[in-house]
Amino acid sequence: MKINPAEIDLILLSASVQVDLFCCADRDGSTPLQNFLTRHALDNQKKKLSTTWIIVKKSDPKVPLGYFSLACASIDVNDLDAVDLKGCPTFERFPALLIGKFAVDDRYQKTGLGTLLMDYVYAITIRLSGITGCRYLIVESKPTSTWFYEEKCNFIRVRELDGGNVLFYKNVLTLTN
Numbered sequence: 001m002k003i004n005p006a007e008i009d010l011i012l013l014s015a016s017v018q019v020d021l022f023c024c025a026d027r028d029g030s031t032p033l034q035n036f037l038t039r040h041a042l043d044n045q046k047k048k049l050s051t052t053w054i055i056v057k058k059s060d061p062k063v064p065l066g067y068f069s070l071a072c073a074s075i076d077v078n079d080l081d082a083v084d085l086k087g088c089p090t091f092e093r094f095p096a097l098l099i100g101k102f103a104v105d106d107r108y109q110k111t112g113l114g115t116l117l118m119d120y121v122y123a124i125t126i127r128l129s130g131i132t133g134c135r136y137l138i139v140e141s142k143p144t145s146t147w148f149y150e151e152k153c154n155f156i157r158v159r160e161l162d163g164g165n166v167l168f169y170k171n172v173l174t175l176t177n
């Protein structure tokens, strides 16, 4: 069943969020996205390595249903399609925002929260791009999640990276125009 977006809030991770309640396992049973949230996300945020944003139900504002982590990054000119470089100077790298982590709790997947979470990423990206150069949104997707970025969110597939993840980008101009 779909979750009503009006029931959901986005909050910045803080010590009051009950991260231990978050469950997210890969197909092989490993839990890297759960572990990041429970063990590293707050520490990374304090160290200014990434910020982590959590979606919660307004009625249960300490229980994380999904999250994403963001960090400043850049993308190589050779990873971009010519159409997305039109009118740009000949830089070797372009400013980007990296979606470092992105996950919905196992019990809430396929209820629309992933799509809603991405809408929040877009909103933050648009605000950020009004403050600092940020031309692309990038993500290194696990092979099992490429459908989400490619088919649901219309990111551009770039290439497979060492280790098997797949690099995707979205031109921020397509969010603002």
Ligand SMILES: CC(C)(COP(=O)(O)OP(=O)(O)OC[C@H]1O[C@@H](n2cnc3c(N)ncnc32)[C@H](O)[C@@H]1OP(=O)(O)O)[C@@H](O)C(=O)NCCC(=O)NCCS
Binding pocket: 024, 033, 101, 102, 103, 104, 105, 108, 109, 110, 111, 112, 113, 114, 115, 116, 140, 141, 142, 144, 145, 147, 148, 151, 152
């Ligand atoms: C990938 C992920 C974030 C998607 O979130 P979600 O909440 O399940 O996604 P949503 O419910 O918003 O959207 C799912 C939609 O994709 C469709 N879908 C589901 N599996 C699909 C597949 N294999 N191929 C294509 N479409 C698929 C669903 O039918 C649904 O369509 P609808 O919106 O028309 O109903 C979530 O599954 C997740 O957290 N997975 C584990 C962690 C992960 O892989 N994160 C990404 C790391 S890079």
